[in-house]
């Protein structure tokens with residue numbers, strides 16, 4: 001039974017989807033699927049209904065259905081967003097139609113599924129994991145937790161809820177021009193690590209993101225902020241990294257001092 | 268990073284120079300008058316201001332064009348050539364402009 005039959009008043013909608021099967025098609029094309037929807041039908045519900053009832057060959061990624069896994073980012077009416085938490089009704093144009101395309105600037109594997117290799121390669125470039133102080137011994141459990149001040153935690157707020165959906169990466173015009181650019185998602189993660197008082201390699205990170213493919217390549221176009229489904233601000237993070245990259249030695253020295261107090265707490 | 272910083276510094280200089288330029292040349296009534304413009308251009312203080320203005324415009328424009336061009340993945344491998352080309356173009360334009368400004372005299 002489709003979602004449309006479950007709740008609320010039923011209305012007509014046309015879901016226009018970009019289709020592409022590399023084994024058969026020479027280039028992508030748009031296909032229309034008429035559907036009954038209700039106020040509550042999400043874009044993902046619509047895609048599931050089409051796949052289950054109209055065309056089983058339709059291919060798309062999804063997993064959690066709760067806007068937390070980041071796998072369902074697509075381009076809706078020209079703007080990237082998640083499809084699992086957005087209602088179809090909000091996107092219908094005057095003709096009762098919504099257009100769903102795969103994320104732009106990325107190679108299409110099939111229909112709405114794109115190849116995210118470049119996205120993950122850039123992510124790994126910034127060493128997204130925490131690098132603990134040299135004194136930290138991973139074979140010996142610490143006696144107490146690292147204490148981080150509330151204001152230090154607050155500084156991380158802008159980055160820690162990123163779900164790696166790729167909406168920002170694929171909306172970035174610089175990424176569109178040059179796949180060597182690290183990209184807003186990875187720079188936001190780098191910001192998270194640089195600002196974290198427990199991390200002991202801020203200078204190395206700042207040198208990395210201050211290079212040719214990093215923060216100075218951003219043209220503050222703000223597409224990343226515009227599309228982020230979590231309301232994050234990668235541009236602000238990039239701006240902060242730009243400033244810190246120019247005084248990275250001082251920043252690292254301050255971090256060493258800060259970590260001495262962490263270690264005092266830690267003993 | 269150097270190009271980025273250069274472009275920001277010249278952007279600030281341009282705000283100052285352009286404000287001065289608009290106020291002196293365009294806004295006060297009667298300032299778009301041939302003889303007044305002649306006298307101003309012959310003034311040594313204005314010559315210095317105009318040369319600095321020219322320098323800021325050139326650095327800002329060429330740094331901006333360079334930054335945008337090397338965004339393209341295909342152009343990026345040639346960025347050194349592009350940088351030297353931009354510097355050469357800037358030097359030629361600066362010398363040409365400076366000679367024009369310095370040599371300006373009021374013809375009476």
Ligand code: SF4
Nearest residue numbers: 162163165166168228
């Ligand atoms: S910053 Fe926002 S848009 Fe970019 S990957 Fe994270 S959640 Fe997605």
Ligand code: FES
Nearest residue numbers: 064065070072084
């Ligand atoms: S399905 Fe997980 S974020 Fe949409």
